[in-house]
Amino acid sequence: MALMFPRLARNFARNGYYPTDEATLERTLQALAPSPGCMRIIDTCAGEGVALAEAAHALGRENVEACAVEYDRERAAHARGLLDRVLHSDLMDTLISKQSFGLLWLNPPYGDLVADHSGASVYQGKGRRRLEKLFYQRSLPLLQYGGALVFIIPHYVLDDELCGWLCNHFTDLRIYAAADATFKQVVIFGTRVRRQDLVKPRVAVMRDRLRAVAADLQAAEELPASWPWEPYVVLPAVNELEHFCRVSLEPEQFADEIGRLRGFWPDFMLHFGQTGIQPRPPVRELSNWHLALALAAGAISGVVHSKTGRVLVLKGDTYKDKVRKTEFTEDADGNVSEVRILTDRFIPIIRAWDMTPDSPDRGRVLTISSSPSESPTPATEREPEPDPVPSLLFETGRLVMTRAVSDLVERGVLDPSLYLRRHIAGDWGELCDEDRQTNQQALRHGDRLLSSYDLSIDEEPRLWIITETDRSVTTLLLPSDY
Incomplete structure (x- = not known):
């Protein structure tokens, strides 16, 4: 007994991977033409990179810089052997310069978005939430004005919203059925233009044409074996590719850093904010993904x-x-x-x-x-002039601080080291006589120690420092944190 529909079974067998078939690829490449100068092309869901590599050779490999993004590790490794730049990453986790590519080859993953971390949080639209539409939204800004689009999707994905996007962003739109009809794919060609440059009567006609194909009211013509129209010209690159990196760390990079540093640097903000200590140089030179991560995190x-x-x-x-x-x-x-x-x-x-x-x-x-x-x-x-080192009356253990205190340190309005020195020297700050006597007894019998210091900060008038009974942890906090 069959457990799933044939189309879903093929999808399961390929693990959601729909590479462009050879016949469709050959016919699609006939619709593209190179321009003088160095061209830059991109595939934001490249698979093994074969389609984009063939496009680069068809345009003149020596004049083309081929860039790609691929989520699967093995396919990304294979693509690196064919293309110039490949990111092993989720497209939503990348930082790529806008309007830097003359050709956008887009054969995205197919399926509905789900309410998890698959990218649904960044989807902008009111129609059906589909992966194809999410990848279109994320990839469109990468294509320069006048650049060519090759968009390969199942025809039933063309709802009113996606048809409106395509007609508002592209001119000279053409739609053809793929040579292999297994997955009901269509190939859409277009040239990106600014919205004010569109001819409104043509927009309405093309929107109706796309809707009719999506609703099976009109069959798309099969992609011609010989391209009969004027080809779509891939423009030369007009600017440098300033950003092309993954925002977050790859697991291997993260593991290497932790192993090399032998763990995280504990209490970083406290040590970094102390005066009298020469700042340490960075552990390594900042690479592009370092800068992208720091920029994205603020x-x-x-x-x-x-x-x-x-x-x-x-x-x-x-x-x-x-x-x-x-x-x-x-x-x-x-x-x-x-x-x-x-x-x-x-x-x-x-x-x-x-x-x-x-x-x-x-x-x-x-x-x-x-x-x-x-x-x-x-x-x-x-x-900074070094302060005299106070006599250590007790062990402070691990030093921690609350988020509110850390925020004051980052803003440069609080130096916690001054108050820590007073605390470990037995200067309990603004405490009543009874609390001071309690601290003196705690020094002899091993109970908890508390200091309270007035701050010259209007928004936070006081700082508390508490050392636990076993002297394992000393905490810096504000009264509002308690």
């Missing part, structure tokens, strides 16, 4: 290259400070009254991580701010 704002060759990784932030002003007024009777005024002031801070290759300052953190306390001296940066 850890950096960009990378600046100076004319002298200096490379700075920037992170900008702004925090609000209070400006205190006191005014004295005297009435007719000679009575003097005091008025205190607090005015908000927004202070920008820009931190730069020097990543200049072979520089003695590589890894140094520079700060630019309008706040006098944040600005370095004109000649050179101020070197």
